[in-house]
Amino acid sequence: MMASQEGGRSTLATASRIVVKVGSSSLTSLNGGLSEQALGALVDVLAERRNRGTEVILVSSGAIAAGLAPLGLSRRPKDLATQQSAASVGQGLLMARYTEAFAAHGVTVSQVLLTADDLTRRTQYANAYRALERLLNLGVLPIVNENDTVATHEIRFGDNDRLAALVAHLVKADAMLLLSDVDALYDAPPGQGGQRIAEISEPAELESLSIGSTGAAGLGTGGMATKVQAASIAAGFGTPALITSTAQAAAALAGEHVGTWFSMHGVRRPIRLLWLAHLASTHGTLTLDDGAVRAIRERHKSLLPAGIKAISGDFEAGDAVELLDLQGRAFARGLVNYEASELPQMLGRRTKELAAELGSDYLREVVHVDDLVLL
Structure with a gap:
């Protein structure tokens, strides 16, 4: 030592x-x-x-x-x-x-x-x-x-x-x-x-x-x-x-x-990841299913709508949010690509399905892996 x-x-x-x-x-x-x-x-x-x-x-x-x-x-x-x-x-x-x-x-x-x-x-x-x-x-x-x-x-x-x-x-x-x-x-x-x-x-x-x-x-x-x-x-x-x-x-x-x-x-x-992990004020939470938690934590994947179970808070695109597991524990933070009002209609749905119904703008990830940090 x-x-x-x-x-x-x-x-x-x-x-x-x-x-x-x-x-x-x-x-x-x-x-x-x-x-x-x-x-x-x-x-x-x-x-x-x-x-x-x-x-x-x-x-x-x-x-x-x-x-x-x-x-x-x-x-x-x-x-x-x-x-x-x-x-x-x-x-x-x-x-x-x-x-x-x-x-x-x-x-x-x-x-x-x-x-x-x-x-x-x-x-x-x-x-x-x-x-x-x-x-x-x-x-x-x-x-x-x-x-x-x-x-x-x-x-x-x-x-x-x-x-x-x-x-x-x-x-x-x-x-x-x-x-x-x-x-x-x-x-x-x-x-x-x-x-x-x-x-x-x-x-x-x-x-x-x-x-x-x-x-x-x-x-x-x-x-x-x-x-x-x-x-x-x-x-x-x-x-x-x-x-x-x-x-x-x-x-x-x-x-x-x-x-x-x-x-x-x-x-x-x-x-920005240093800031996101330690200094950013978060404006809401996204609760994820077990599959999405594993994809982010273990395979370093982006967050897609299909893995989201619930949302809370009032946030705009670009705001920081906390990602929670089903037990309510925060395990990551990310910069969200959608407003809070846009997400309820997207929960649990696949990206291609959303794009076909709502337009190509909904092909983007909810939180991109490059704007996500594990806690």
């Missing part, structure tokens, strides 16, 4: 492209202002690595937290409108500090603000990919954040940890580094005798763990739970990841045995 741990971590030392995510708690003081010392220390580490030839994409929280003090707010607001206002004030402050700090090392940075739509709709994620690739080719260090000022509840990532996982997948990063004020994942609270977990090789190893959430400062959005989810998402879709503290950033990038390493256990797949 130790050999595999060291070998895995060496990926960070040799990677040519890395996505680094830093949380609000690592950049701000308890009163909500930016900590110049903390930001400067992180920039020193990342700039040194960038100047050695590694392409670095920084996903940085902190915009909302940076906007609290100027607005006279003591804690992160709960309502979306005030969050957006704080982000609007704080994002400029955050970027100004980064621009100045990186410039001292001769590194040019750029601001890239994204919403979930930018990484899940085909045309938009192609544009996001081209933009990031060109910035990296020009020697720029992109600083990415969720576009909190305009994002609605429906199109939010919800936290920058998951945004980092999507960005890492989008740019085909060699590894992802998630930084916060916690140095690793533990099997119990460290104060209660918890031991650091050095490596997670497969998702089943997480099932027995109790994972904490937002820290006492109230500045983050998800704490360790979302970092573990993001690292698991990345590893399951082909990008290994490390969770550790910002203070350990230099050691982590050197491949030292710090933090918790999430070994890659999946292969790269289209980014």
Whole structure:
């Protein structure tokens, strides 16, 4: 096990492209202002690595937290409108500090603000990919954040940890580094005798763990739970990841045995499937007979009308739906090709029969295999 741990971590030392995510708690003081010392220390580490030839994409929280003090707010607001206002004030402050700090090392940075739509709709994620690739080719260090000022509840990532996982997948990063004020994942609270977990090789190893959430400062959005989810998402879709503290950033990038390493256990797949499996809001369910369940789960087939027993929800073509077995268990998600109102007349019927009665437009699958992911 130790050999595999060291070998895995060496990926960070040799990677040519890395996505680094830093949380609000690592950049701000308890009163909500930016900590110049903390930001400067992180920039020193990342700039040194960038100047050695590694392409670095920084996903940085902190915009909302940076906007609290100027607005006279003591804690992160709960309502979306005030969050957006704080982000609007704080994002400029955050970027100004980064621009100045990186410039001292001769590194040019750029601001890239994204919403979930930018990484899940085909045309938009192609544009996001081209933009990031060109910035990296020009020697720029992109600083990415969720576009909190305009994002609605429906199109939010919800936290920058998951945004980092999507960005890492989008740019085909060699590894992802998630930084916060916690140095690793533990099997119990460290104060209660918890031991650091050095490596997670497969998702089943997480099932027995109790994972904490937002820290006492109230500045983050998800704490360790979302970092573990993001690292698991990345590893399951082909990008290994490390969770550790910002203070350990230099050691982590050197491949030292710090933090918790999430070994890659999946292969790269289209980014819309990553979104569909972990981030999409579903708008209904389709209950399938046993034959359809086996065809999808074991033979990786598309879903046809003949295998559907029941539907629920109000969805349009292109929406995400959950696929259920006869016991009501969700086993897959997919992008449906029909509106909910079209499906009742199709249940249990063969595609050719439907096409003869209703027209050739009904030859298409209900959910195509390329738009379907097993849970």
